[in-house]
Amino acid sequence: MIEVHSKALQQSIHIDRIINQVSGRQPGPTVIFFGGIHGNEPAGVFALHEVLKNIEQDNTLQRGTVVGIAGNLSALPHGVRYRDVDLNRIWTEERLRKTDHNASQAAAMEMVEQHELLHLLKEILSKNNGPFYFIDLHTTSSTTTPFITLNDTIINRKFAMQFKVPVILGIEEHLEGPLLSYINEWGYISIGFEAGQHNDLESIFNHRDFITKVMEVVGMLGEPLTTRKGYPEVFYEITYRHLVKEGDQFKMCHGFQNFQEIATGQLLASHNGEWIEAKEDGIIFMPLYQDQGDEGYFLISKVAARYLKLSLIIRCLHLDSWLTWLPGIRWRDELKRTLVVNKRVARFFAKDFLHLMGYRVRQIDGDHLIATKRENRTANRAYRKEVWLRK
Known part of the structure; x- marks a missing residue:
C-alpha cells in the first residue's frame, strides 16, 4: 500500500495496485481504468478512488465489472512522472521480452511495475467477461480542456464519439511504447482521457464524470448520473512532435495553453540555448511545463x-x-x-x-x-x- 497526495484537494489517500474492483448484479462488460501511469498525475487515482467507493457503497452497478488500477506505484508517492524510465514509453515487444526474463533483476523500477501490471491484466482478462474496455486517465502540465487520445481504429473512433470532447488521432505514431497502443494490439477498445492540468481541482471533477460516463455508455449503470456539459466534438491529427532528448535544456515560453492557435514567427521555446519559432500558423498541443518528458510540444491540425x-x-x-x-x-x-x-x-x-x-x-x-x-x-x-x- 502507498500514500498518494493531491495538491488540488490538499488530501492524501492510501491505495494498493488495485484501487478498487466492483462487480454488478448481472454479467456484463469489463471496464479497466488506469490512473497514475505517470506519478505526477494523481487526479485519476483520486477520481477512481471516489467513484468506485461510491458505486460500491450505493450498490449502483447493475451489470459487469469495473476495475481501477494504480499505475506507477514507485513514482506516485514522490509526485514525479517516473523514477527511472517513463512507464508509458516501454510497452514494446522488445522491452516486454526483457522484462519477462529479468523482472526480478530489472535495473529500472518501471520495469518491475510493467511486469506486475502485465501479470494483473492477463489475470483480469482470464477471470472476467467481455467485451473489455481499457481507459487510461491522464492530466497535462499545461492548462487544457479535456480531450481523448486514441489509436485510429474505426471502433475506437466510434467509442470516443460518445463523449463529446476533442479527439486526437494517431498519437501512437509519434510515441514509442505507450500502454494503450500495446493493449490495442490485443484487439480491445482502448482510449486515453486527459482531464486538465495536473494540480487543477477541475481535473479530478472531469475524471470523475468521465469515469461515470463510460459506465453509462456501456450500460453498467441504470439512470444517467452525469450533469456536466460537453465540449465541441472535433477531430485533430498530430503534424509535428518536438523531441527533447535526455540531457537537453528545454524551456517552453510562458503562458501557452493546449489547443492554442500560434502564428508564423511566434517564439515557442528555448532548446539548448536556441530560440524556436513557429514555421507556420498552427495549433500547439501539450506544451511541456515540467522537468520530465520527451516531448517539448506537438503541433496539430483539424481533420475534416x-x-x-x-x-x-x-x-x-x-x-x-x-x-x-x-x-x-x-x-x-x-x-x-x-x-x-x-x-x-x-x-x-x-x-x-x-x-x-x-x-x-x-x-x-x-x-x-x-x-x-x-x-x-x-x-x-x-x-x-x-x-x-x-x-
Missing part, C-alpha cells in the same frame, strides 16, 4: 469530416487488399499486417494515404516506410451487440 467519412468507407471495403500488387510495396511477413513501402518506387504513397487506409506509419530510413495496419487487430465482433455501437 469528409476525410473521416472517406477513411471509414475505404476501411470497411478493405480497399488496401490490392496494395501489394503495386511496385515498391510488399508485406513484411506472412501475417500480412505490416507493409514495407519503398518511397523511391512508390512515390505517390504519402503518409496521409496510408492513414486513410488505417495504417500506422513509421520511417525506418530515408527510402522506406513501415506501415502497420490497425484495423485488422481490433476484435470488432466482441462489441457488435453493444448499444452505443448501434446508435
Whole structure:
C-alpha cells in the first residue's frame, strides 16, 4: 500500500495496485481504468478512488465489472512522472521480452511495475467477461480542456464519439511504447482521457464524470448520473512532435495553453540555448511545463469530416487488399499486417494515404516506410451487440 497526495484537494489517500474492483448484479462488460501511469498525475487515482467507493457503497452497478488500477506505484508517492524510465514509453515487444526474463533483476523500477501490471491484466482478462474496455486517465502540465487520445481504429473512433470532447488521432505514431497502443494490439477498445492540468481541482471533477460516463455508455449503470456539459466534438491529427532528448535544456515560453492557435514567427521555446519559432500558423498541443518528458510540444491540425467519412468507407471495403500488387510495396511477413513501402518506387504513397487506409506509419530510413495496419487487430465482433455501437 502507498500514500498518494493531491495538491488540488490538499488530501492524501492510501491505495494498493488495485484501487478498487466492483462487480454488478448481472454479467456484463469489463471496464479497466488506469490512473497514475505517470506519478505526477494523481487526479485519476483520486477520481477512481471516489467513484468506485461510491458505486460500491450505493450498490449502483447493475451489470459487469469495473476495475481501477494504480499505475506507477514507485513514482506516485514522490509526485514525479517516473523514477527511472517513463512507464508509458516501454510497452514494446522488445522491452516486454526483457522484462519477462529479468523482472526480478530489472535495473529500472518501471520495469518491475510493467511486469506486475502485465501479470494483473492477463489475470483480469482470464477471470472476467467481455467485451473489455481499457481507459487510461491522464492530466497535462499545461492548462487544457479535456480531450481523448486514441489509436485510429474505426471502433475506437466510434467509442470516443460518445463523449463529446476533442479527439486526437494517431498519437501512437509519434510515441514509442505507450500502454494503450500495446493493449490495442490485443484487439480491445482502448482510449486515453486527459482531464486538465495536473494540480487543477477541475481535473479530478472531469475524471470523475468521465469515469461515470463510460459506465453509462456501456450500460453498467441504470439512470444517467452525469450533469456536466460537453465540449465541441472535433477531430485533430498530430503534424509535428518536438523531441527533447535526455540531457537537453528545454524551456517552453510562458503562458501557452493546449489547443492554442500560434502564428508564423511566434517564439515557442528555448532548446539548448536556441530560440524556436513557429514555421507556420498552427495549433500547439501539450506544451511541456515540467522537468520530465520527451516531448517539448506537438503541433496539430483539424481533420475534416469528409476525410473521416472517406477513411471509414475505404476501411470497411478493405480497399488496401490490392496494395501489394503495386511496385515498391510488399508485406513484411506472412501475417500480412505490416507493409514495407519503398518511397523511391512508390512515390505517390504519402503518409496521409496510408492513414486513410488505417495504417500506422513509421520511417525506418530515408527510402522506406513501415506501415502497420490497425484495423485488422481490433476484435470488432466482441462489441457488435453493444448499444452505443448501434446508435
